[in-house]
Structures are given as C-alpha cells and as structure tokens.
Amino acid sequence: MPWAAARALAARSAGRLEPARVPLQEALGRRLTAPLAALVPVPGVDVAAMDGYAVAGRGPWLVVGGVLAGGAPYGEALRAGEAVEIATGAPAPAGAEAVLPYEHTVAAPPPGHGGAGHEPVTWVDGAVEAGRHIRRRGEDIAEDAVVLGAGAMVTPAVLGLAASLGHDTLLVRPRIRVTVLVTGDEVVHAGLPAPGRVRDAIGPFLPGLVEWAGGRVAGETRLPDGPGPLRAALADGAPGTGAGEVAVVCGASSKGPADHLRGVLARLGAELLVDGVAVRPGHPQMLARLPGGGLVVGLPGNPFAALAAALTLLAPLVREAAGTAAGRETSALAGPVRVHPRDTRLVPVRRSGRGAVPVGHDRPGSLWGAALADALAVVPPGWSGEQIELIELPLGG
Ligand SMILES: Nc1nc2c(c(=O)[nH]1)N[C@H]1C(S)=C(S)[C@@H](COP(=O)(O)OP(=O)(O)OC[C@H]3O[C@@H](n4cnc5c(N)ncnc54)[C@H](O)[C@@H]3O)O[C@H]1N2
Numbered sequence: 001m002p003w004a005a006a007r008a009l010a011a012r013s014a015g016r017l018e019p020a021r022v023p024l025q026e027a028l029g030r031r032l033t034a035p036l037a038a039l040v041p042v043p044g045v046d047v048a049a050m051d052g053y054a055v056a057g058r059g060p061w062l063v064v065g066g067v068l069a070g071g072a073p074y075g076e077a078l079r080a081g082e083a084v085e086i087a088t089g090a091p092a093p094a095g096a097e098a099v100l101p102y103e104h105t106v107a108a109p110p111p112g113h114g115g116a117g118h119e120p121v122t123w124v125d126g127a128v129e130a131g132r133h134i135r136r137r138g139e140d141i142a143e144d145a146v147v148l149g150a151g152a153m154v155t156p157a158v159l160g161l162a163a164s165l166g167h168d169t170l171l172v173r174p175r176i177r178v179t180v181l182v183t184g185d186e187v188v189h190a191g192l193p194a195p196g197r198v199r200d201a202i203g204p205f206l207p208g209l210v211e212w213a214g215g216r217v218a219g220e221t222r223l224p225d226g227p228g229p230l231r232a233a234l235a236d237g238a239p240g241t242g243a244g245e246v247a248v249v250c251g252a253s254s255k256g257p258a259d260h261l262r263g264v265l266a267r268l269g270a271e272l273l274v275d276g277v278a279v280r281p282g283h284p285q286m287l288a289r290l291p292g293g294g295l296v297v298g299l300p301g302n303p304f305a306a307l308a309a310a311l312t313l314l315a316p317l318v319r320e321a322a323g324t325a326a327g328r329e330t331s332a333l334a335g336p337v338r339v340h341p342r343d344t345r346l347v348p349v350r351r352s353g354r355g356a357v358p359v360g361h362d363r364p365g366s367l368w369g370a371a372l373a374d375a376l377a378v379v380p381p382g383w384s385g386e387q388i389e390l391i392e393l394p395l396g397g
C-alpha cells in the first residue's frame with residue numbers, strides 16, 4: 001500500500017472516542033468537547049486587593065475590627081468613619097468604600113484630641129480614592145460567563161482557570177489506551193547486551209510518542225518468540241484488544257520463522273487493514289482489527305523502521321481518536337536525498353533557515369539520525385522538486 005494511503009487509512013480506522021469527564025490533571029493536553037463556563041464568579045464576593053484597612057466615609061477612621069483571608073467576615077456594615085484591618089483576598093465588609101494600603105496609612109490621633117493618645121483604640125488616616133483596592137464580586141469573571149469554547153486545548157493555565165471557576169472535572173475526549181507488546185528472544189531491557197542480544201530501543205520511545213499524539217500507553221508486556229504468547233496477548237479480553245483500544249506489537253512483522261504476527265492475526269480472525277507499506281524504512285508494518293474491536297499495529301523490529309512505522313500508522317490513529325489532527329507542513333529541502341523508484345522514503349532532517357537539512361545516520365537499525373533530527377522529510381517515489389512534506393518527530397517534555 002502506498003505510504004500516504006496507509007496513513008490515511010490508519011486515521012480512518014480509529015473512531016473518535018466519546019467525550020468523558022476526567023479529573024483536571026488527566027485533562028491536560030486534551031481538547032474540551034464542551035464550552036467551559038464559570039460555576040462561580042471571580043472573585044466570589046467583594047474582597048480586598050491590598051493588605052491594609054477597609055474604610056467607609058472620610059478619615060480619620062476608627063479601627064473597629066480585623067478580617068483575614070479565610071477568617072470570619074466582619075459581621076456588620078461599616079459606618080462612615082470606621083475601618084477594618086483587612087488582608088488581601090479577605091471579604092470586604094458591607095459599606096467598605098476603599099482599602100487603604102498599610103504603606104499609605106498614618107497613625108492618626110482621635111478627632112478633637114490634641115496629641116497622640118494612649119487609648120487602646122486605634123485611629124488611622126491616609127488618602128484614599130473611592131472604590132480603590134476593592135475587587136468587586138464577578139469583576140474578573142462574571143458568574144455563568146463562557147470563558148473557553150469547545151475545542152480549546154487544555155493547557156496548564158486552563159487547568160488553573162477551571163479550578164478557580166469551581167470545576168473538579170473537565171469534559172474532554174479521553175486518551176486512547178495503547179498496550180505495548182515487545183517480542184524477541186534476543187531483546188533485553190537493561191544493561192549491556194551480550195553478544196547476540198540487543199537492547200530494546202522501541203519500548204522506550206513508544207510512551208512519549210503515544211502521549212505526544214494524544215494517547216496513553218497503559219502497559220508494556222515482554223513476550224518470548226513463538227505464536228503462543230503472542231496469541232494469548234492478543235486474545236479476546238487481553239489488555240488493548242477491546243473497542244477503542246490499541247495493541248502495538250514490536251517485531252515479528254516480517255517473513256522469518258519467528259515472525260508470527262500475520263499467522264496469529266489470521267488465527268484470531270482479525271481483519272488485516274494494512275499488510276506492508278511502500279515506505280523505506282519500515283515496509284513490514286501492519287494494521288489489523290481484532291474481532292473484539294481493538295486495533296493491532298505491527299511495527300518492524302529495526303528501531304528506526306519502527307519509529308517510521310509508528311508515525312505512519314500509530315500516530316495518525318491516536319490523533320484521530322483524540323480529535324487532535326496534525327497540521328500539514330512543507331519545506332524546501334536543503335541537501336541531497338536518495339529517491340526510490342517505487343517506495344516513499346522517510347528521511348531524518350533538521351529544520352533550518354535554508355530549509356530541511358538531512359542529518360544522515362538513517363539506517364533502519366539505528367535511531368541516531370532520528371535523534372539528531374526534528375522531522376522526517378517525506379520523499380515520494382520518483383520525487384524531484386524543491387518543496388517537500390515534513391512530518392514532525394515527537395519532542396520530549
Ligand atoms: N525475507 C525477508 N526478510 C526481511 C524483510 C523482508 O521483507 N523479507 N524485511 C526486513 C525489514 S525491512 C525489517 S524492518 C525487518 C523487520 O523484521 P521484524 O519486524 O520481523 O523484526 P525482527 O525480525 O524481530 O527483528 C528485526 C531486527 O530488529 C531487532 N529488534 C527486534 N526488536 C527490537 C527491539 N525491541 N529493539 C531493538 N531492536 C529490535 C532484531 O534483533 C533484528 O535485528 O525484517 C527484515 N527482514
């Protein structure tokens with residue numbers, strides 16, 4: 001199957017997940033599926049915007065009480081000539097006309113008193129402007145105001161905003177659950193690989209790639225070679241095999257004696273949607289639908305081939321399920337690339353002012369080039385030209 005057709009088919013194969021209410025932190029990076037409205041006004045009541053004295057009428061003012069943020073509000077209405085010592089954010093008493101910040105406050109003698117008095121009562125004075133330093137109820141955000149529309153991306157700032165408006169959950173499209181199955185008797189997961197062994201280089205990049213595309217890796221299972229373990233891991237009811245889920249199989253996609261994925265999928269009655277893609281690297285990649293509704297993505301064992309295949313089949317379907325389509329980017333190509341007569345080539349490049357620069361080191365078995373690059377240039381079969389499509393490589397963080 002041509003590369004572009006495989007990518008489009010992968011996107012179509014995933015239905016959009018139904019919106020769900022999730023706790024705020026889980027909504028990060030998702031899109032809102034409903035407008036976000038204020039459940040409460042901000043601020044909720046009239047509050048002091050400065051530490052100082054809430055005052056009524058003209059000074060000097062007799063200090064009749066104090067109120068802290070979180071403390072009990074002052075119980076009575078202030079009368080002209082009265083002040084209440086107040087903390088920033090504390091409810092302003094009824095009748096308060098302004099807040100006099102400490103910095104602008106002078107100790108005042110009681111009216112009609114000749115000098116500084118020794119009474120236990122306190123008098124304060126200072127210049128205030130009517131209404132100054134009191135944030136009125138709903139002044140920042142009115143109750144019921146719609147602050148964000150459906151489709152808005154949930155950023156860290158959106159989480160803080162939603163919390164301040166009284167929300168504990170947000171309605172978003174959930175992250176599609178991806179289960180990773182790493183096959184290969186020769187594959188080890190820690191330390192230096194002994195001769196004939198190889199460190200798993202695919203399992204470590206999948207969670208970041210899936211998260212970046214809008215999904216979530218729910219678990220990783222390491223499988224020995226052989227059809228039995230793979231069949232059990234993809235059987236009905238196994239993690240990643242249900243509707244709205246994805247199982248990613250690393251390795252076992254080619255034609256060797258240990259490459260059992262095709263046979264296992266046939267035995268399970270899966271519908272093979274993509275069986276090989278005309279792309280280099282990564283042609284032995286597969287997409288299938290299990291009878292239970294789950295999708296299986298087969299990635300080749302060579303790590304750069306697996307990355308190229310993950311960007312061809314896995315990322316588009318995860319994005320589609322999450323409702324977060326990628327933008328299309330084209331660029332000039334600032335360096336030579338090899339062109340294949342029948343296959344699309346995916347070439348690691350770095351964007352620069354001159355265009356996309358091929359970084360080399362792009363053998364299927366090595367992620368060196370992909371690690372140096374920030375995008376893959378899509379070089380169609382027989383291509384000649386100047387502008388080229390780029391697909392973004394996932395960034396960290
Ligand atoms: N007769 C054919 N042989 C091969 C073909 C073909 O079309 N006909 N295609 C070649 C290409 S291209 C690729 S890519 C590989 C894909 O093979 P598999 O998906 O079956 O993967 P394996 O055979 O298990 O492994 C291939 C290679 O990758 C190493 N590997 C496997 N898993 C990992 C991992 N998690 N991390 C790092 N490296 C891994 C494995 O040791 C092998 O060296 O098939 C070609 N052969």
Ligand code: MOO
Nearest residue numbers: 281282283305364
């Ligand atoms: O798909 Mo294999 O890509 O070249 O190593």
